[in-house]
Amino acid sequence: MNAQSSLFDGDFSALTRRLQDDAAGVWAVHDRACERFEAGEEVYLLSVGDPDLATPxxxxxxxxxxxxxxxxxxxxxxxxxxxxxxxxxxxxxxxxxxxxxxxxxxxxxxxxxxxxxxxxxxxxxxxxxxxxxxxxxxxxxxxxxxxxxxxxxxxxxxxxxxxxxxxxxxxxxxxxxxxxxxxxxxxxxxxxxxxxxxxxxxxxxxxxxxxxxxxxxxxxxxxxxxxxxxxxxxxxxxxxxxxxxxxxxxxxxxxxxxxxxxxxxxxxxxxxxxxxxxxxxxxxxxxxxxxxxxEEYIQGVREEYRVRRDYVCQRVTAIAGLSCDVPPAGMFVMIDVGELGVDGEQFADQLLAAEGVSVLPGIGFGENCRWHVRVSLAQPISVLRPAFDRIARFVAP
Ligand SMILES: Cc1ncc(COP(=O)(O)O)c(C=O)c1O
Known part of the structure; x- marks a missing residue:
């Protein structure tokens, strides 16, 4: 029998079907940014949760x-x-x-x-x-x-x-x-x-x-x-x-x-x-x-993320229309963009298109983050600085 004559018609499990429409939409901005990054474009990925630091x-x-x-x-x-x-x-x-x-x-x-x-x-x-x-x-x-x-x-x-x-x-x-x-x-x-x-x-x-x-x-x-x-x-x-x-x-x-x-x-x-x-x-x-x-390594990691957190919060505060709370822990800062009259999804889409900076729309994390975007601290200041220069230019051209 010709193996190509008919398509296999087996179905997938209900579990597989449930996972098919998982929260992939949340990652759309990030995925687009990664594609552009891999194609050699200058893109700033502030959407990643993977530490940039090396394993000791x-x-x-x-x-x-x-x-x-x-x-x-x-x-x-x-x-x-x-x-x-x-x-x-x-x-x-x-x-x-x-x-x-x-x-x-x-x-x-x-x-x-x-x-x-x-x-x-x-x-x-x-x-x-x-x-x-x-x-x-x-x-x-x-x-x-x-x-x-x-x-x-x-x-x-x-x-x-x-x-x-x-x-x-x-x-x-x-x-x-x-x-x-x-x-x-x-x-x-x-x-x-x-x-x-x-x-x-x-x-x-x-x-x-x-x-x-x-x-x-x-x-x-x-x-x-x-x-x-x-x-x-x-x-x-x-x-x-x-x-x-x-x-x-x-x-x-x-x-x-x-x-x-x-x-x-x-x-x-x-x-x-x-x-x-x-x-x-x-x-x-x-x-x-x-x-x-x-012990020493963790102290260094903590200090590095603290410096980055302070830097990001200070840059956010200096941009009219953006605001954030200073997080006491973790690897992220949530930025409220609502005052600009756009929601987090629109902001993230437009920011990537205009300035090549990728942040995650808050809505993926919950309805009460609709007006936020999440910025990751898993990038060094040398990346955060030009990324925030671009964010500032995007908000107030
Ligand atoms: C809150 C939280 N739990 C769990 C994980 C996943 O951890 P692991 O890499 O150990 O699977 C993450 C990764 O971002 C996370 O943010």
Whole structure:
């Protein structure tokens, strides 16, 4: 039979179809900018969330050494013991509460950790309560798992502050998980210790899981990050997710983890054993090295992003029609463009077309960011300076 005579007519799964119309539109400006950049045009990419900083050379060397030692085989499903001990030690010190290495599960990145946690906790049709604005990446996970999202608004008039009452009001009988992110993407907002404690207790009383994405925990400028584990009085309904992508500029290594009750960690092991089957040994060795030899490096990273944050905020403030809150943490600044009479999407489109600067429209993160654009700090001042010269020229030609 001629193999080309008929087209294969197999259908895709419902999951695949749900993902097909994922939030791709949000990235349209960024994708266009990347195309122009790759074609050799002078384009300033302020839309990326991937640190421009290099993975620390000593960490790279630790990975190479591990490869040479033959650390290229299957790893334990929970993660290598020495990495989990390192993470448990950090958690114990940060929270003031003992963390057992068996409460830690290692994943190829925080994204996979979030997917796995929600897959273990939520059935299709159940509700996850989540902040708006939220990190765009959550959307695909919710869709894949067929989870309903119930948003609660961060206070856009107060630097996107977290309001406990707003979360409580969003919880219904169908709520299985409250999902929070501190420090937050895109707004860099931080949730305070007393609010975390009260929320944890509130959720526990109602048999609701409280999951906290803390991947920006090490990038704080004005005061230390408070982890959910530190704040919560009881830990059995609490899950913390963290990783090395942002703090150690290791996005491509794919390394994240969860800290939860032993009970959930065992279920996560079942799940990851049938979906991932262990993370790379040499990546885990490099990760353990990174986490034990990083104090000076992290201080330097924090200082670098703080300088960039201050620079961006000062440039924004100097441009009539633009304004921003100064984020206390994270890798982004949200700029309010509403006074110019355009929304974030129009601003981003026109800015790219006119000046070759790409920023992300706020609407992708939530309705209450319609009038904002997100600028990434993952570019050096040598890029931010000419980019903001162009933004200034675009706003006031
Ligand atoms: C809030 C948040 N969580 C998770 C991730 C993804 O982290 P990872 O690279 O470890 O999958 C990102 C990446 O931008 C993020 O901003």
């Amino acid at each position: 050379p000593r960490v790279v060397q630790a990975g190479i050494d591990a490869l040479h030692k033959g650390r290229t085989h299957y790893a334990p499903g929970r993660g290598e013991r020495h990495l989990r001990e390192t993470i448990a030690g950090i958690e114990t010190r940060a929270s003031g509460k003992p963390c057992d290495p068996d409460e830690v599960v290692v994943f190829p990145g925080a994204t996979n950790a979030i997917y796995s946690v929600l897959a273990c906790l939520v059935d299709p049709g159940d509700e996850v309560v989540v902040a708006e604005p939220m990190y765009i990446g959550y959307e695909g996970i919710f869709r894949a798992l067929n989870i309903s999202k119930a948003g609660f608004a961060l206070d856009a008039d107060a630097g996107f502050a977290f309001r406990l009452e707003a979360v409580k009001a969003a919880i219904t009988e169908r709520t299985r998980v409250v999902f929070i992110n501190t420090p937050g993407n895109p707004a860099g907002n931080m949730i305070g210790e007393s609010e975390l404690r009260e929320l944890a207790a509130f959720c526990r009383e109602r048999n609701i899981w409280l999951v906290c994405d803390e991947v920006y925990s090490m990038i704080t400028f004005d005061g230390p990050h408070v982890s959910l584990r530190r704040a919560a009085a009881q830990l059995d309904n609490v899950v913390v997710i963290d990783g090395l992508s942002k703090s150690h500029a290791m996005t491509g290594w794919r390394l994240g983890w969860t800290v939860s009750s032993r009970l959930l960690a065992d279920r996560l092991l079942d799940f990851t054993s049938s979906t991932i089957f262990g993370c790379c040994q040499f990546v885990q060795d490099a990760a353990a090295f990174a986490l034990t030899n990083d």
